[in-house]
Amino acid sequence: MAELGVSGVGLGRADSGGGAGRAGADPLLPQEENGVDGRAIRVGTRRSQLARIQTDSVVTMLRELYPDLHFEIVAMSTTGDKILDTALSKIGEKSLFTKELENALERNEVDLVVHSLKDLPTSLPPDFTIGAVCKRENPLDAVVFHPKNCGKTLSLLPEKSVIGTSSLRRAAQLKKKFPHLEFRDIRGNLNTRLKKLDEKEDFSAIILAAAGLKRMGWENRIGQLLSPEDCLYAVGQGALAVEVRAKDQEILNMEGGCSVPVAVNTLLKDGQLYLTGAVYSLDGSDSLKETMQTGVSYPHQNEDGPNDDVQHVGITAKNVPGQAQEAAENLGVELASLLLSKGAKHILSVARQLNDAR
Known part of the structure; x- marks a missing residue:
């Protein structure tokens, strides 16, 4: 149904590329006949x-x-x-x-x-x-900070600050990169997680996919984009x-x-x-x-x-x-x-x- 970018496959699921030079084929290219007979x-x-x-x-x-x-x-x-x-x-x-x-x-x-x-x-x-x-x-991960931490980065958060994430992948990498921080599971859709962050004092920041925040129209909440050197996606x-x-x-x-x-x-x-x-x-x-x-x-x-x-x-x-x-x-x-x-x-x-x- 759509033209695929070149897919790097393995270690899980096909991956269509990221970063500079990634494949950029126009999505959902039409064919001469769709064959679905108007259903x-x-x-x-x-x-x-x-x-x-x-x-x-x-x-x-x-x-x-x-x-x-x-x-x-x-x-x-x-x-x-x-x-x-x-x-x-x-x-x-x-x-x-x-x-x-x-x-x-x-x-x-x-x-x-x-x-x-x-x-x-x-x-x-x-x-x-x-x-x-x-x-x-x-494809990168993004950090959304509690309003009180606006303008900071993960490295600037105080010792023992709690970071919310539902991903073992993110937590494992970031524990190594930022050993002064603590990581705790947080569940729910994006709306729920952002509400937990903003209305309580349980988390200093949470980690989310930048793509999801952009699709929701919440790019302005991204306080820090994590480079592949910080966290592979x-x-x-x-x-x-x-x-x-x-x-x-x-x-x-x-x-x-x-x-x-x-x-x-x-x-x-x-x-x-x-x-x-x-x-x-x-x-x-x-x-x-x-x-x-x-x-x-x-x-x-x-x-x-x-x-x-x-x-x-x-x-x-x-x-x-x-x-x-x-x-x-x-x-x-x-x-x-x-x-x-x-x-x-x-x-x-x-x-x-x-x-x-x-």
């Missing part, structure tokens, strides 16, 4: 305000491209939305924000689902595919993914992990894809970080080329040359293998055990 297209989404804003943006693009089609938005709550008194990493469910949506997709109650790409688990169910990844927003952060049934060619022909401290940074420049991956212990004291690169500049193949219909890690990307997808996927696999060979599995195993014991 209503039902679009699944979570109920939160941010999820609705994200889904509305995708549907707006689709309506502009296909004015003769009718789109209906179907909102529902997910496990992650319902369980707010437990840390995400302790719930014990990989598909915290996607399972109910995928169930509806499987039952043909919806035709496609809009996700935050970072919310998708490592692998998709066998009958589903990512048919589109829209042009990515800023989540795989897929800042990108929206459209999940569909893998065999639903009518929809495809419109062509247009929260629980482990794993992080990435990607850069696409001069036909080279650079991928940095890292794993951390819960307190950030033990970590592994490596960078690898590969060439991804390949011409588009003919319609009957050998790789036209190949899916790479659950993604259908007809507008990206198969060789480029394969190179990006192999880069992710090779980087993951390198980290594993240096002890990443042990670090993550210990992190999971400690997290379960907390």
Whole structure:
């Protein structure tokens, strides 16, 4: 449904690039025939305000491209939305924000689902595919400060200041970078977390995705953007993914992990894809970080080329040359293998055990 940017795959979920030189293909490119015969297209989404804003943006693009089609938005709550008194990493469910949506997709109650790409688990169910990844927003993490700390940075906060985050990845890295701070779990949607920050004295600051704040119109609340040197972002952060049934060619022909401290940074420049991956212990004291690169500049193949219909890690990307997808996927696999060979599995195993014991 959308033209994909080059995807760096591995260490979790396909990643469409970030930073200077990242892929910038126009989202949701139309095809000559959409093949949906004027039927209503039902679009699944979570109920939160941010999820609705994200889904509305995708549907707006689709309506502009296909004015003769009718789109209906179907909102529902997910496990992650319902369980707010437990840390995400302790719930014990990989598909915290996607399972109910995928169930509806499987039952043909919806035709496609809009996700935050970072919310998708490592692998998709066998009958589903990512048919589109829209042009990515800023993938970096952002710090939102309590009003009393306006104008400060994390390094300038007093000793023992409490920072709220629901992400082990963020906490693990920032504990190492800012050992004078304490990190505490905070749950709820963006509105809820900002209210907890502003109306109470429990937190000096909270860490959120810059992309979500921008989509909500709250960029002015960003007090500090965390560079990759401070905190590598989540795989897929800042990108929206459209999940569909893998065999639903009518929809495809419109062509247009929260629980482990794993992080990435990607850069696409001069036909080279650079991928940095890292794993951390819960307190950030033990970590592994490596960078690898590969060439991804390949011409588009003919319609009957050998790789036209190949899916790479659950993604259908007809507008990206198969060789480029394969190179990006192999880069992710090779980087993951390198980290594993240096002890990443042990670090993550210990992190999971400690997290379960907390």
